[in-house]
Amino acid sequence: MNPAVPAVQLRSIFKRFGAVHANRDITLSVTAGSIHGLVGENGAGKSTLMAILYGLVQADRGTIVIHGKTVAINNSRTAIALGIGMVHQHFLLIDSMSALDNVLLGAEPHWRLTRSRAVVLEQLKVLIQQTGLEVDLTRLVGELTVGARQRLEILKALLRGARILILDEPTAVLTPSEAEQLFVTLRQLRARGTTVLVITHKLKEVMTLCDAVTVLRAGQVVFDGPIAQCSLDQLAQAMVGRRVQLERPDVLKATPKGPVSLAVRDLSWRDPQGTQRVSGVNFDLHAGEIVGIAGVAGNGQSELLALLSGMFRPQTGRLDIEGTVWNSSRWLDPTTARRLGMAHVPEDRHRFGVVLPLPLWESALLGYQRSRRFATAWGWVRRQASRAAAQVMLERYDVRPAQLDLQTSTLSGGNQQKLILAREAMAPEQLPKIILIGQPTRGVDIGAIELIYGRLRAMRDGGAAVLLVSSELDEILALADRVLVMNQGVIVGELMNEAVSEAALGRLMAGVSSLTHAGVQAVP
Amino acid sequence: MSRPLELPRWIEWGLLPLVNLALALGVCSAVLAVVGLPPQQVFTMLFKGAFGSAAGWSYTLFYATTFVFTGLAVAVAFHGGSFNVGGEGQAMIGGLGCALVALSVGEHLGQQLPTDLAAIVVLPMMIVAAMLGGAVWAAVPAVLLAWRGSHLVITTIMFNFIASSLMAGLLVGPLKAPGSMMVETVAFPISARMPGMHEILQGFGLDWPRTPLNLTLLLAMAAAIAVGFYLTRSRWGYELRTVGFSSDAARYAGIQPGRQQVISLLIAGALAGLVGINELAGAQHRLMLDFVLGAGFAGIAVSLIGRNHPLGIVLASILFGGLYQGGAELAFDLPGFSRDMVTTLQGLIVLFSGAMAMVSAPLLVWILNRVGGRNG
Numbered sequence: 001m002n003p004a005v006p007a008v009q010l011r012s013i014f015k016r017f018g019a020v021h022a023n024r025d026i027t028l029s030v031t032a033g034s035i036h037g038l039v040g041e042n043g044a045g046k047s048t049l050m051a052i053l054y055g056l057v058q059a060d061r062g063t064i065v066i067h068g069k070t071v072a073i074n075n076s077r078t079a080i081a082l083g084i085g086m087v088h089q090h091f092l093l094i095d096s097m098s099a100l101d102n103v104l105l106g107a108e109p110h111w112r113l114t115r116s117r118a119v120v121l122e123q124l125k126v127l128i129q130q131t132g133l134e135v136d137l138t139r140l141v142g143e144l145t146v147g148a149r150q151r152l153e154i155l156k157a158l159l160r161g162a163r164i165l166i167l168d169e170p171t172a173v174l175t176p177s178e179a180e181q182l183f184v185t186l187r188q189l190r191a192r193g194t195t196v197l198v199i200t201h202k203l204k205e206v207m208t209l210c211d212a213v214t215v216l217r218a219g220q221v222v223f224d225g226p227i228a229q230c231s232l233d234q235l236a237q238a239m240v241g242r243r244v245q246l247e248r249p250d251v252l253k254a255t256p257k258g259p260v261s262l263a264v265r266d267l268s269w270r271d272p273q274g275t276q277r278v279s280g281v282n283f284d285l286h287a288g289e290i291v292g293i294a295g296v297a298g299n300g301q302s303e304l305l306a307l308l309s310g311m312f313r314p315q316t317g318r319l320d321i322e323g324t325v326w327n328s329s330r331w332l333d334p335t336t337a338r339r340l341g342m343a344h345v346p347e348d349r350h351r352f353g354v355v356l357p358l359p360l361w362e363s364a365l366l367g368y369q370r371s372r373r374f375a376t377a378w379g380w381v382r383r384q385a386s387r388a389a390a391q392v393m394l395e396r397y398d399v400r401p402a403q404l405d406l407q408t409s410t411l412s413g414g415n416q417q418k419l420i421l422a423r424e425a426m427a428p429e430q431l432p433k434i435i436l437i438g439q440p441t442r443g444v445d446i447g448a449i450e451l452i453y454g455r456l457r458a459m460r461d462g463g464a465a466v467l468l469v470s471s472e473l474d475e476i477l478a479l480a481d482r483v484l485v486m487n488q489g490v491i492v493g494e495l496m497n498e499a500v501s502e503a504a505l506g507r508l509m510a511g512v513s514s515l516t517h518a519g520v521q522a523v524p
Numbered sequence: 525m526s527r528p529l530e531l532p533r534w535i536e537w538g539l540l541p542l543v544n545l546a547l548a549l550g551v552c553s554a555v556l557a558v559v560g561l562p563p564q565q566v567f568t569m570l571f572k573g574a575f576g577s578a579a580g581w582s583y584t585l586f587y588a589t590t591f592v593f594t595g596l597a598v599a600v601a602f603h604g605g606s607f608n609v610g611g612e613g614q615a616m617i618g619g620l621g622c623a624l625v626a627l628s629v630g631e632h633l634g635q636q637l638p639t640d641l642a643a644i645v646v647l648p649m650m651i652v653a654a655m656l657g658g659a660v661w662a663a664v665p666a667v668l669l670a671w672r673g674s675h676l677v678i679t680t681i682m683f684n685f686i687a688s689s690l691m692a693g694l695l696v697g698p699l700k701a702p703g704s705m706m707v708e709t710v711a712f713p714i715s716a717r718m719p720g721m722h723e724i725l726q727g728f729g730l731d732w733p734r735t736p737l738n739l740t741l742l743l744a745m746a747a748a749i750a751v752g753f754y755l756t757r758s759r760w761g762y763e764l765r766t767v768g769f770s771s772d773a774a775r776y777a778g779i780q781p782g783r784q785q786v787i788s789l790l791i792a793g794a795l796a797g798l799v800g801i802n803e804l805a806g807a808q809h810r811l812m813l814d815f816v817l818g819a820g821f822a823g824i825a826v827s828l829i830g831r832n833h834p835l836g837i838v839l840a841s842i843l844f845g846g847l848y849q850g851g852a853e854l855a856f857d858l859p860g861f862s863r864d865m866v867t868t869l870q871g872l873i874v875l876f877s878g879a880m881a882m883v884s885a886p887l888l889v890w891i892l893n894r895v896g897g898r899n900g
Contacts, residue, residue, distance in 0.1 A: 355773045358769065375758075381758060
């Protein structure tokens with residue numbers, strides 16, 4: 001392999017889906033043995049471009065050159081044969097099979113499974129030693145941590161001979177320390193001569209990890225160059241096309257805390273399998289504050305939101321919403337929660353927040369379909385009023401394209417999120433007094449993040465109580481007035497905004513420190 | 525990253541179904557040619573038999589009426605995400621319900637009131653009884669689905685068999701007409717018979733051949749319109765569709781998925797039950813074994829081809845009614861033609877318009893782009 005020859009060259013790639021130009025004349029070159037970042041807003045065309053490189057989608061026009069050879073990649077099998085491997089954002093693993101069998105699947109070197117296992121196991125051991133991608137191969141994938149599953153996906157790709165590795169949003173599901181570990185691994189892979197292509201929104205990661213970066217906007221390359229020659233601000237500006245302001249405003253308004261809107265006492269929930277997901281949670285949420293719940297995904301925050309919004313019913317617990325008291329024998333349901341002025345922006349918006357096949361205006365009714373503004377006492381939908389209300393939502397929250405009859409699934413993630421936030425913030429009967437919001441900006445581009453942050457702060461300033469669940473530390477730091485940290489279903493610490501530091505939060509999240517000394521140890 | 529093909533509305537709802545129909549006819553022609561029948565003559569006779577005369581139209585619409593009910597019964601459940609294959613059994617029990625009312629209340633009132641007056645009381649009661657019968661038969665699988673998560677396809681199929689056995693038991697036992705060798709009840713009293721279309725039209729001075737086509741046709745139209753409004757214009761329809769697309773989103777929105785599914789299956793059962801009104805009160809004037817004759821299953825095909833949309837279901841019902849009627853004529857007129865050939869054609873239509881509905885779409889788009897040239 002001649003390092004002077006680029007590993008990947010894409011020349012004038014065009015791809016159109018209907019009226020949308022996903023890729024317009026994209027030309028980019030990736031140096032062999034480097035880590036190359038591909039950044040851009042949602043819908044900028046990064047995923048399409050990588051899908052073209054991996055053979056999942058065919059370009060309308062353009063040339064792909066791999067290690068100096070012009071190739072036609074019509075399916076992923078060709079891509080794999082060319083030494084291209086891809087780790088998808090949502091892992092393609094089978095939970096009920098062992099890690100080893102998952103690697104084996106589809107690439108069995110022998111028809112006898114026992115022999116295949118032995119062969120692959122040897123190869124994997126060598127690979128693990130070389131790369132430091134530690135995975136317990138005998139375990140079922142369902143028992144592995146998210147980080148281990150990702151390492152397994154990388155191993156899978158490497159074993160199939162990948163010299164060019166594409167990672168789609170690799171850190172979206174990782175804890176800060178797992179992400180750090182991933183970076184170490186990727187640098188090791190680079191040292192071995194593997195070329196790594198990373199798709200991401202997170203500019204900070206690009207700055208620390210990548211050697212070069214390409215920024216896409218609206219299907220076109222707007223910036224391309226070595227990382228040494230650019231700054232974070234420059235990248236953000238290139239990505240959005242204007243300056244963005246995400247950081248916490250310099251002067252923290254000392255908003256006086258209002259009365260308690262929501263009081264939670266001794267809240268516990270076991271899932272149907274008997275695992276304790278939330279145990280003994282207590283906290284107060286005041287009007288006019290944003291309380292952040294920090295924690296690594298899967299430590300009970302999702303369940304906490306589901307409980308408070310009435311979707312789940314706890315085994316024990318008491319909930320006081322401005323004087324209305326609920327307990328485990330009489331728990332509120334989502335309809336009642338909405339009637340009490342509680343809005344809920346769910347974590348998993350595809351599963352819960354919108355109905356993808358419905359048109360936008362119908363998704364804008366979800367949860368409020370029984371409101372008299374949207375339906376008559378006889379149960380007929382008030383189409384005119386509903387559509388008018390939806391139109392206002394689309395305009396005020398800048399949902400694009402603002403076409404009422406468009407299928408919800410055609411919106412990008414960020415626009416779907418804006419639609420949900422608009423719906424919840426503009427509830428038909430009354431403005432929400434309590435807002436439960438989970439992962440508000442997961443998979444959302446930076447322009448939409450700015451808008452969402454602005455709206456949340458405005459609602460807080462307007463006297464609403466906001467409970468924010470997020471696994472992004474930056475997000476918690478930018479928004480929350482007070483932070484509660486959850487680990488394994490328990491609130492392990494509370495930090496006031498002045499005491500919040502990334503290191504302290506990180507340690508609490510990882511469960512290595514408890515409340516007592518979290519604030520004390522500033523630097524590891 | 526393969527996305528579903530997005531087509532202009534007029535292609536998806538207008539041209540594509542016609543192309544698929546043509547494909548089915550084409551393949552059927554080949555089959556006909558293989559068995560040595562002249563395809564052109566067969567299709568001409570089929571079409572003439574179904575739509576070539578007033579009588580042909582009448583029979584076609586009579587069969588179509590039944591298919592509208594069973595097709596809607598599948599569609600309503602389908603919008604809630606459940607697959608109701610129990611139309612057959614629900615129709616049988618619906619028929620049983622209407623027959624029981626006809627033979628008890630109808631018989632009783634018919635002796636005390638003038639026929640017309642009795643009919644005004646008895647017929648609506650029979651309609652309600654038919655709907656109740658169908659709904660009751662759908663209720664058990666529905667509740668099992670909502671509470672226990674039982675597989676609806678399995679339970680409704682089993683309920684078809686139970687219904688069939690129940691009918692046989694009743695018709696050779698307590699309900700059998702005394703002294704008759706036939707497995708059927710005594711005839712319904714006049715007041716319990718749905719007026720035939722020819723009688724109605726005669727009242728307006730129009731001469732119309734005597735056929736089984738009866739007033740139930742209007743009931744079927746009303747049912748299709750009501751289902752359309754329910755699904756697209758009411759909040760229950762909205763909630764039902766939400767459940768059908770995503771039960772998680774439904775739960776988030778405060779909708780109880782199980783409850784919506786039970787409601788939709790009760791409605792589905794009631795619709796299927798109305799088959800009894802068309803076939804028994806309208807045509808046979810007695811309860812007999814096997815009066816449903818597979819219409820419950822044909823409803824699945826009708827709903828599939830009609831894309832679960834009431835208007836589509838009405839059109840698909842007329843198509844199937846026409847095939848049924850035309851096929852009957854053909855078997856009568858053309859030596860060597862068996863009615864199984866019509867079943868073959870039906871099967872091909874289901875295959876091309878239902879199961880493979882989108883298979884020809886890419887080709888069609890390609891052709892249109894070629895023909896449309898620059899503006900495409």
